[in-house]
Amino acid sequence: MIRQKSILSFFHKT
């Protein structure tokens, strides 16, 4: 199954 990742799983809140 191919899932669209969220950008939030790579970049974190500062």
Place this chain on the structure above:
Amino acid sequence: MLELRLVQGSLLKKVLESIKELVNDANFDCSSTGFSLQAMDSSHVALVALLLRSEGFEHYRCDRNLSMGMNLNNMAKMLKCAGNDDIITIKADDGSDTVTFMFESPTQDKISDFEMKLMDIDSEHLGIPEAEYDAIVRMPSAEFARICKDLSSIGDTVVISVTKEGVKFSTKGDIGAANIVCRQNTTVDKPDDATVIEMKEPVSLQFALRYTNFFTKATPLSSTVTISLSNELPVVVEYKIAEMGYVRFYLAPKIEE
């Protein structure tokens, strides 16, 4: 007090046209470094980072760091009223809930000002880690736009693969499949027409074409685009803004789970 005078006003018009469909509302941050923005699309799949460095403005006054929340569609509507040759000045007073865009025609015979209401936006500023990319492709921006448009008539996603053979863009859909391979090509008349591939490791990543097509709205800003890829990381699609900065789009990949 904020006063930023941009002689090449068309750049700001093009910037807004390039991001207004991806992002609805965003905070523009103004500091001694420049005029910048970082915002995600509403689905949190893509992120746009804009920088217009202070040195690129003819006059740049920003007494203290200021964050101005704007509806990008409304801002684009106002900037559309500026002529392509107009000088644009952005003005705001401390504590004001409005921003003013002033447009001056090159011969100074027409001066307009448009006042726009600011908005409070709860935005999450994200830290973008410095990354070493496995592959960096620089190609004509119009070529990249053409490829994204062509493939989206066949499928919804694009697989971008970089090998020593070149960069391959592939899609599949109900009616069939398509593959477009661009090889490194530096023997061109103009450097901006070159396709240059720097590869440390082969990369293959899958992305939604809906988003890459949004990014190509930035094509009028730069004749070249740089695509930086690492396996399992967001792709960075960068359009440089002549001598001023950049618009970078980050897009999270689709991953097999």
